Amino acid sequence: MxxxxxxxASAAGLxxxxxxxxxxxxxxxxxxxxxxxxxxDRPPLSKQILTGDRSAERAVLxxxxxxxxxxxxxxxxxxxxxxxxxxxxxxxxxxxTIRFDALIIATGVTPRRLPDSDLAGVHVLRTLDDAxxxxxxxxxxxRVIVVGAGxxxxxxxxxxxxxxxxxxxxxxxxxxxxxxxxxxxxALVADLHRVHGTRLRCGTPVRRLRSTGGQVTGxxxxxxxxxxADVVVMAVGSAPATGWLTGSGLSLxxxxxxxxxxxxxxxxxxxxxxxxxxxxxxxxxMRLEHRTNATEQAVAAAGNLLGDAIPFAPxxxxxxxxxxxxxxxxGIFPPDADLRVISGDPSNGRFxxxxxxxxxxxxxxxxxxxxxxxxxRRLVVERALWTTVTNTGPCPPLAGDRCRENIRPRTLGxxx
Amino acid sequence: MKVIVDxxxxxxxxxxxxxxxxxxxxxxxxxxxxxxxxxxxEHLTDDVRQAATLCPAQAIWLAEQEKQEGER
Numbered sequence: 001m002x003x004x005x006x007x008x009a010s011a012a013g014l015x016x017x018x019x020x021x022x023x024x025x026x027x028x029x030x031x032x033x034x035x036x037x038x039x040x041d042r043p044p045l046s047k048q049i050l051t052g053d054r055s056a057e058r059a060v061l062x063x064x065x066x067x068x069x070x071x072x073x074x075x076x077x078x079x080x081x082x083x084x085x086x087x088x089x090x091x092x093x094x095x096x097t098i099r100f101d102a103l104i105i106a107t108g109v110t111p112r113r114l115p116d117s118d119l120a121g122v123h124v125l126r127t128l129d130d131a132x133x134x135x136x137x138x139x140x141x142x143r144v145i146v147v148g149a150g151x152x153x154x155x156x157x158x159x160x161x162x163x164x165x166x167x168x169x170x171x172x173x174x175x176x177x178x179x180x181x182x183x184x185x186x187a188l189v190a191d192l193h194r195v196h197g198t199r200l201r202c203g204t205p206v207r208r209l210r211s212t213g214g215q216v217t218g219x220x221x222x223x224x225x226x227x228x229a230d231v232v233v234m235a236v237g238s239a240p241a242t243g244w245l246t247g248s249g250l251s252l253x254x255x256x257x258x259x260x261x262x263x264x265x266x267x268x269x270x271x272x273x274x275x276x277x278x279x280x281x282x283x284x285x286m287r288l289e290h291r292t293n294a295t296e297q298a299v300a301a302a303g304n305l306l307g308d309a310i311p312f313a314p315x316x317x318x319x320x321x322x323x324x325x326x327x328x329x330x331g332i333f334p335p336d337a338d339l340r341v342i343s344g345d346p347s348n349g350r351f352x353x354x355x356x357x358x359x360x361x362x363x364x365x366x367x368x369x370x371x372x373x374x375x376x377r378r379l380v381v382e383r384a385l386w387t388t389v390t391n392t393g394p395c396p397p398l399a400g401d402r403c404r405e406n407i408r409p410r411t412l413g414x415x416x
Numbered sequence: 417m418k419v420i421v422d423x424x425x426x427x428x429x430x431x432x433x434x435x436x437x438x439x440x441x442x443x444x445x446x447x448x449x450x451x452x453x454x455x456x457x458e459h460l461t462d463d464v465r466q467a468a469t470l471c472p473a474q475a476i477w478l479a480e481q482e483k484q485e486g487e488r
Contacts, residue, residue: 015469022465041474043427058425061474291472292431299469317472319427326428326447370447374430 001101002027004305005090007080008106009033011041011291012272014061015298016104017070023306029072030098032090034107036077037128038067043291045131046152047321050159052135056128080107083248085265102305105245105256105270106298109238109289114147117209121216123233125156134233138163142230145169145219147206149176151320153235154189157198158322167198168227170219172205177320180333185353185365188346189322196323201227238289240274255287260311262301269301281313282332282362290318315380325349328373331363331380340389342376344369352376356386417461418479421449425475432471436463449475
């Protein structure tokens with residue numbers, strides 16, 4: 001194996017490259033990225049970069065010296081446009097082709113947009129340039145609407161609110177972050193935003209954006225009301241960046257379909273946000289848009305490419321920072337899981353909780369409780385029996401507000 | 417090998433403690449990284465390297481020997 005190409009030069013692609021070199025593989029390595037910037041970190045984009053607490057330079061993942069030490073042929077600002085599996089070639093936008101013996105796909109995801117949203121004042125957030133453009137817009141003191149109250153949307157709303165701006169968070173589900181955390185934790189996140197002065201409009205979809213002369217002026221909701229806005233941030237999810245793989249023969253279905261070893265085809269692997277694979281620990285197929293997974297899966301995919309033959313079966317980890325609150329989680333959180341508080345008290349802003357599904361613990365969550373949560377990770381690793389998980393604190397209450405009637409029935413364990 | 421951590425960048429994920437518990441701990445109140453030893457023994461080098469790789473905030477560095485000498 002003389003030539004390896006990695007498509008995608010963000011956290012996963014960079015880690016894959018470093019893993020190959022770190023393990024002594026000294027063949028010809030090509031690292032291809034569609035953005036002209038050197039690899040940078042994304043979690044700060046919706047947090048410190050927006051608020052200005054951290055400069056763009058500090059988001060860079062490696063110094064020029066460290067990148068040079070990879071001894072890779074770096075092709076930045078050159079999107080891959082097609083993959084020829086039979087002839088082992090990646091086609092680049094400039095018409096060039098890159099030959100390979102083995103390939104790692106790490107092209108990430110692309111933000112979804114609402115229809116007819118190509119307007120001044122409308123933003124998405126995926127890249128560093130997106131974040132800098134949004135920050136510049138926020139510095140003008142606009143009225144802000146964030147559409148979508150998942151992790152990205154709630155973080156952007158918190159950042160804008162922290163900057164002192166009037167912010168409204170609009171979400172079709174009855175509570176924020178309902179996927180993956182469910183109604184009760186979602187209600188706590190809603191309260192967190194209200195306490196900090198962010199307005200919430202949950203349970204109402206967006207009908208369309210309003211505009212004048214190509215500039216967004218507001219958001220019209222499904223109930224007919226219109227909220228005025230100068231800046232609208234669309235945080236309505238993302239799609240795996242697999243357009244360039246259409247017609248390649250690789251199986252594509254919510255990402256690049258891989259086996260338990262992150263392998264999409266002989267000699268072709270995928271890692272990070274774009275990869276869908278079978279996680280044997282949970283006996284389920286998954287695709288994760290988590291920072292930690294990008295690194296872990298890249299290490300695993302590169303290792304398997306070199307012959308490890310080890311299934312990638314991690315306990316997923318992810319976190320979100322909003323205002324002064326840090327929510328962290330290990331595992332998976334099926335929609336019909338039960339929830340039990342293990343320690344602390346949701347009403348005073350510090351607790352841990354476990355999620356049970358089909359008789360075992362599948363996830364644990366910490367709310368401002370990092371150290372304790374880490375010790376609970378073993379419940380997920382060991383698939384602890386749900387019957388052995390005891391409650392020491394009260395379960396988070398359901399939201400007692402207008403969102404309540406929209407909450408669909410779901411199993412809430414012993415406290416339902 | 418010398419280990420350097422940036423507590424300002426740390427996001428309290430605890431991945432380093434899971435990977436190299438002899439070298440890293442977390443503050444009780446907020447989970448921010450605490451370095452137990454700046455110069456861990458040789459047999460922990462691989463674990464520390466792994467911790468630096470897995471850190472989701474890229475808040476851990478390994479200073480190579482020559483760099484240490486250059487800083488002195």
